[in-house]
Amino acid sequence: MITPLKALRKNRFKTALIFISMSVSISAIFLISAISGGVVSMYSAMLKTDGDIIVTQKGIADTFFSDINRSFAEPIAKMDGVKEVSALILGAAPVEPLPIVGIYGVSEGRFNSYHLTQGRYPKRGEVLLGSKIDATLKHPSAIVLSKKTFHVSGVFKSKIGFEDGGVVMGLDDGGELFHKSTSIFLVSLNDLSKSDAVLKEIGMLGSDLEAKTTDSFIDSYNQFKIIKTSSDVIGAMAFLMGILGIVSMMSMVVNDRKGEFGIMRSIGLSPSVIIFKLLSETLIIALLAFAVAWGVSEGVLELIKHADKFQGYINGEITAILLVKVFVVSVVMALIGTLMPAIYASRIDPMSLIQKGGA
Amino acid sequence: MKIVATGLEHYYGHEQVLRGIELSIEPGSFTAIIGESGSGKTTLLSILSTLLRPSKGDVTYDAKALSQWGSIDAFRRRHIGFVFQFHYLISYLTLRENIALAAMGEFHDQIDPLMARLGIERLGMRYSDEVSGGERQRAAIARSLINRPSVVFADEPTGNLDTKNALGVYELFREFSREDTTFIVASHDKKIADFADTIIEMEDGVVKNISKR
Ligand SMILES: Nc1ncnc2c1ncn2[C@@H]1O[C@H](COP(=O)(O)OP(=O)(O)OP(=O)(O)O)[C@@H](O)[C@H]1O
Numbered sequence: 001m002i003t004p005l006k007a008l009r010k011n012r013f014k015t016a017l018i019f020i021s022m023s024v025s026i027s028a029i030f031l032i033s034a035i036s037g038g039v040v041s042m043y044s045a046m047l048k049t050d051g052d053i054i055v056t057q058k059g060i061a062d063t064f065f066s067d068i069n070r071s072f073a074e075p076i077a078k079m080d081g082v083k084e085v086s087a088l089i090l091g092a093a094p095v096e097p098l099p100i101v102g103i104y105g106v107s108e109g110r111f112n113s114y115h116l117t118q119g120r121y122p123k124r125g126e127v128l129l130g131s132k133i134d135a136t137l138k139h140p141s142a143i144v145l146s147k148k149t150f151h152v153s154g155v156f157k158s159k160i161g162f163e164d165g166g167v168v169m170g171l172d173d174g175g176e177l178f179h180k181s182t183s184i185f186l187v188s189l190n191d192l193s194k195s196d197a198v199l200k201e202i203g204m205l206g207s208d209l210e211a212k213t214t215d216s217f218i219d220s221y222n223q224f225k226i227i228k229t230s231s232d233v234i235g236a237m238a239f240l241m242g243i244l245g246i247v248s249m250m251s252m253v254v255n256d257r258k259g260e261f262g263i264m265r266s267i268g269l270s271p272s273v274i275i276f277k278l279l280s281e282t283l284i285i286a287l288l289a290f291a292v293a294w295g296v297s298e299g300v301l302e303l304i305k306h307a308d309k310f311q312g313y314i315n316g317e318i319t320a321i322l323l324v325k326v327f328v329v330s331v332v333m334a335l336i337g338t339l340m341p342a343i344y345a346s347r348i349d350p351m352s353l354i355q356k357g358g359a
Numbered sequence: 360m361k362i363v364a365t366g367l368e369h370y371y372g373h374e375q376v377l378r379g380i381e382l383s384i385e386p387g388s389f390t391a392i393i394g395e396s397g398s399g400k401t402t403l404l405s406i407l408s409t410l411l412r413p414s415k416g417d418v419t420y421d422a423k424a425l426s427q428w429g430s431i432d433a434f435r436r437r438h439i440g441f442v443f444q445f446h447y448l449i450s451y452l453t454l455r456e457n458i459a460l461a462a463m464g465e466f467h468d469q470i471d472p473l474m475a476r477l478g479i480e481r482l483g484m485r486y487s488d489e490v491s492g493g494e495r496q497r498a499a500i501a502r503s504l505i506n507r508p509s510v511v512f513a514d515e516p517t518g519n520l521d522t523k524n525a526l527g528v529y530e531l532f533r534e535f536s537r538e539d540t541t542f543i544v545a546s547h548d549k550k551i552a553d554f555a556d557t558i559i560e561m562e563d564g565v566v567k568n569i570s571k572r
């Protein structure tokens with residue numbers, strides 16, 4: 001039927017307001033979810049590169065604070081089912097003019113997980129640069145970290161934004177820089193069914209060690225929980241704001257259109273038919289707002305991705321799942337926003353509706 | 360359809376505007392409700408036509424309470440036509456779409472003949488603010504008649520019409536009335552008495568007199 005479109009055109013000012021408020025809140029939900037999801041998935045992807053098991057210091061709040069003895073790598077490597085153990089130092093330091101850059105000290109075995117685009121892997125006193133930071137610093141031949149100069153031996157490209165905006169060096173240099181033996185071990189297995197046994201053995205190796213499968217580590221990682229919770233909270237708030245906006249706008253619309261609904265009731269249209277008409281109007285708006293918000297969000301994410309300021313650290317993606325989730329949220333927003341005022345109005349006698357509002 | 364009202368009272372807030380109305384309307388009759396402004400004609404008509412719930416009292420339709428008819432919406436659609444004191448067409452729909460919105464499926468092919476009968480067949484594509492007051496009112500009347508309802512309620516249907524058009528509307532009502540539709544028309548207009556077979560006089564919320572011809 002064309003009636004919903006006609007009704008929307010008649011109420012075009014309020015239609016526009018509802019459309020804008022929906023677009024804004026849907027974009028907010030898209031962006032906050034995509035960006036926080038991006039941070040989590042980048043970091044998880046980094047840990048998952050040859051890591052079935054992660055070993056950290058027991059009871060630390062963040063991998064940045066973890067400090068374990070490198071020499072445990074050897075006994076772990078000998079355990080049944082273990083393919084390879086690599087040590088990784090996770091640190092951060094300023095690199096002029098950037099205020100903070102991720103620094104990765106890695107054992108030699110792990111170098112080959114960085115895809116070189118030029119140069120060679122670093123020796124002592126040398127570093128690899130991610131392609132993003134290399135571009136930001138305009139292809140330097142050396143960088144200074146904690147007053148020490150490191151030569152750039154090569155550049156690598158990584159899909160993981162953290163790494164692409166970071167600096168990679170040997171484990172020894174990393175250890176000196178951050179005064180620790182190593183931060184974590186990434187243990188890869190030949191045989192995933194052995195993982196429980198390996199976890200147990202590592203636990204017995206030293207009272208200071210904590211081993212988890214990468215998946216359970218990621219699930220329980222505090223930083224991720226904080227990011228996820230805050231994004232959920234902000235997302236929920238955007239959702240509520242959206243609903244409130246629509247409810248208040250729709251109650252104005254319903255109020256304006258009391259007379260019209262009264263007439264519809266008087267000619268025998270049931271409240272459900274009227275609510276359905278109103279719903280089809282809001283659903284049209286919701287679908288348009290969803291489409292526009294999707295487009296806007298993709299645009300904003302693309303801009304962020306290429307903004308030098310963020311060095312690729314912020315890298316959100318609108319996944320199919322997110323798309324479906326937000327779509328459902330948009331429809332629910334429209335449903336609740338319409339049903340509440342419409343049901344309220346449908347309880348009033350037609351004559352009272354007609355007397356209270358014109359057509 | 361026979362309509363019987365017993366002990367009808369109605370309040371707007373604390374103000375009582377109907378004070379114990381008893382009346383009975385015969386099927387196929389043409390009833391006029393007359394009375395001064397504020398005497399309660401619109402209120403009574405709204406209650407009899409199911410558009411307003413009375414504060415007190417009952418109305419039966421063919422000896423059945425409204426609740427026994429099943430869905431109130433279906434009952435309205437099938438049995439009740441209402442012509443309001445002001446036309447009350449939906450402004451974003453054309454005259455024809457307004458009539459079609461009310462029409463039940465089997466009456467859709469009656470829309471054009473009925474519009475022709477009311478002399479508005481050429482105005483179907485126009486919106487209500489693009490036609491004259493009389494034309495609007497005729498569209499509203501067409502809407503009330505389209506489903507061949509058992510009862511048509513009309514509240515000052517000729518209030519905005521000149522004498523010639525007003526007589527035309529009453530003639531039309533009488534024609535339909537001969538085809539077995541019951542008409543209940545509220546009006547100040549004493550001319551209505553020439554068409555009605557029953558005249559109910561209202562005064563200050565009570566029925567002062569009922570006369571039959
Ligand atoms: N929605 C309302 N709220 C409060 N009072 C109302 C309302 N509708 C009508 N009234 C009052 O109820 C009384 C009867 O009103 P009603 O409209 O039934 O009279 P009427 O006979 O149709 O008058 P008119 O000939 O002017 O149309 C009047 O005093 C009026 O002021």
Ligand SMILES: [Mg+2]
Nearest residue numbers: 400401444514
């Ligand atoms: Mg009146």
